[in-house]
Amino acid sequence: MRKKGEELLLFLFTASVYCFICFYLPYKYPELPKSLSVSVEAVIPGGVSARGAAEIIAKAGAVNDAGELARAMAEIGIDRRLKPGLYSLYKSTPAGVARQLARAKPTANRVTLIPGFRYKRVAALFGSSAEGESYLNAAIEDAENFPPAVREWLPRKKEERLIFLLPETYFLAPGPQAAAEFVRRASALWYERVGASIAPGTTPGEVMKSGILASLVEGEAKAADERPVLAGIFLKRLEKNMRLQSCATVIYAWDERNIKKSRLSYRDLEIDSPYNTYISGGLPPGPICVPSEDSWKSALSPKESDYLFFFAGGDGRHIFSKSYEEHLAKQRKLGL
Incomplete structure (x- = not known):
């Protein structure tokens, strides 16, 4: 009897330690090292909803219930301030993963679209000449990456569709989907700041x-x-x-x-x-x-x-004229 009692105590102790390490610690301390918990990676794109992010994280294996994770994210306010990027998360309870998300610093690529860029320069933001161009081609040819209101304005040529992307700095989750995310966010921002002011019925x-x-x-x-x-x-x-x-x-x-x-x-x-x-x-x-x-x-x-003519001055600004004679006179005065 004594031996069986000792075995039972040993079993209970072992089970307690196992539960403590595998369940309580990841819940209470979600930043535990990998040796004590299972690590997974999840890529969260920009503009995704809290529910969408929760589903991505659940699919990666960090939690079992995406709905519970979305609710846990809302409880601590991370649902409205989740940044796009690559997250390394430890498998835990929904509350534990939500706390990890609140403290995490995701890996994100900084991509800046500069006014005046041409197609090849934009493609180079996503890789070498061939690789970057293939990613951008696929992203910009897919009309679904543009806001619904913009799709009817899209020209056939992919190079011409660049005008519907707003120059700005974007933080994108790394990976092959970055170009598509970039087109979605840059075109959405263009519509918000420019396209929405275009009169209805404009062809x-x-x-x-x-x-x-x-x-x-x-x-x-x-x-x-x-x-x-x-x-x-x-x-x-x-x-x-x-x-x-x-x-x-x-x-x-x-x-x-x-x-x-x-x-x-x-x-x-x-x-x-x-x-x-x-x-x-x-x-x-x-x-x-x-x-x-x-x-x-x-x-x-x-x-x-009243101006009809102009030329660039030495200071980067233009000199304007109302007539061709005035235009030539100003050029002669500057020795041009």
């Missing part, structure tokens, strides 16, 4: 015209206060059937041939390209870069003025 062609104009403004202007003026000049030139004569379009035309130009000669202006607005009338056939929010707003609300 896709009209939206594209504004996007092309915004890209020209982006390519020409450095000073924010000049952008609406430049947009107004371009539109006035179109009304008068004048060539736009944008140097930014010529630089783009050379870039299409993989020739980089920072300064243009008169001979450079003769390049045979539909994007060369020195020899081709009207707007170019597509946007030349990713426009900033300011350039978009300038294209949608241009400033009327």
Whole structure:
């Protein structure tokens, strides 16, 4: 009897230690080292709901019940401030995992879309030339990655869809899904700050015209206060059937041939390209870069003025003129 009693006590002690280590400690101290708990990884994309994040974490194996985890996240307020990224979590109770999420510092990639970027530069944000371009191609060709209101405006060419992405810094969960997450978030932000102000009933062609104009403004202007003026000049030139004569379009035309130009000669202006607005009338056939929010707003609300000509001064700003004679006189005065 005594031996059986000792065996029973030993069994109860062992069971208690097991339960303490496997269940209580992970619940009470979710940051326990891996030697005491099972570690899993879960990638939480940006913009996902608390319930969606809980389902991802449950699928990864950190908890058994996604609903309980979502409720535990709400109780401690982590449901509204969960950051996107890669989480390393220890298997625990819903409450224990929720506390881990509150304390965790997820791994996230910082991706900055800069105004003026072209397709290859954007693709390079997601890997080497071939890899990054394949990821971006798949992400941007999928219309489901854009807000429903934007989908009817999407052009057929993937390169032209860049105008619906807003330049900003985005923190993305690492992995092959990063490009798709980027397109979803950048296009959602574009619609929030720009697209929502476009009048209902505006046709896709009209939206594209504004996007092309915004890209020209982006390519020409450095000073924010000049952008609406430049947009107004371009539109006035179109009304008068004048060539736009944008140097930014010529630089783009050379870039299409993989020739980089920072300064243009008169001979450079003769390049045979539909994007060369020195020899081709009207707007170019597509946007030349990713426009900033300011350039978009300038294209949608241009400033009327008496100016019809401009050229870049030495300080990065433009010098405007009302007539061609005035334009030439100002250039001569500066020795240009």
